[in-house]
Amino acid sequence: MKNNKILTMIIIVLVAIILIGGIAVVLLTQFNKPAGSLEPSIDDIVKASVEVPEITTNLADNRVVRFSLTIQTSSKDAAEELTKRTFQVKNIVIQELSEMEQKDLEGKQGKQVFQKSLKTRINELMQEGEVQEIYFTSFITS
CATH class of the missing domain: 3.30.479.30 (Band 7 domain)
Incomplete structure (x- = not known):
């Protein structure tokens, strides 16, 4: 029983880390894109x-x-x-x-x-x- 709780906690922590990492990657790529065209027409x-x-x-x-x-x-x-x-x-x-x-x-x-x-x-x-x-x-x- 105790092993099940530990395994469940590890899985939850890993899923949370993966989600946070994924969100961080998406945010970084979106913020590093130039906003429209910076060069004047x-x-x-x-x-x-x-x-x-x-x-x-x-x-x-x-x-x-x-x-x-x-x-x-x-x-x-x-x-x-x-x-x-x-x-x-x-x-x-x-x-x-x-x-x-x-x-x-x-x-x-x-x-x-x-x-x-x-x-x-x-x-x-x-x-x-x-x-x-x-x-x-x-x-x-x-």
């Missing part, structure tokens, strides 16, 4: 982006660079703020380029360094959100 990106008109300026080595930018921000409000700050963005671009030579902008890496520098400087201005990406829509040096 292209329509959201366009709404949160600002086109900067073509800029032509001299480099430090007296070469000329001409390019256009599209700046992706974190929200529509940030894009509205950045639109108002376009004159400041152009000023930052001209200041940055005035210290660069054509060789600094060559290749993918040169352009990425320039984009990162612009992103950092522009984010220092922003009060409503931030710059997430900077895209060159045209780029010519001569």
Whole structure:
């Protein structure tokens, strides 16, 4: 009789452990799934982006660079703020380029360094959100 009670208790404990383990696995897999799509749609990106008109300026080595930018921000409000700050963005671009030579902008890496520098400087201005990406829509040096 005593052995039956012990066996019953062991079975109950094992079933409880298996159930708790199963529930834990289900909860962990459900909570680790991304909630919907975390990536913004292209329509959201366009709404949160600002086109900067073509800029032509001299480099430090007296070469000329001409390019256009599209700046992706974190929200529509940030894009509205950045639109108002376009004159400041152009000023930052001209200041940055005035210290660069054509060789600094060559290749993918040169352009990425320039984009990162612009992103950092522009984010220092922003009060409503931030710059997430900077895209060159045209780029010519001569």
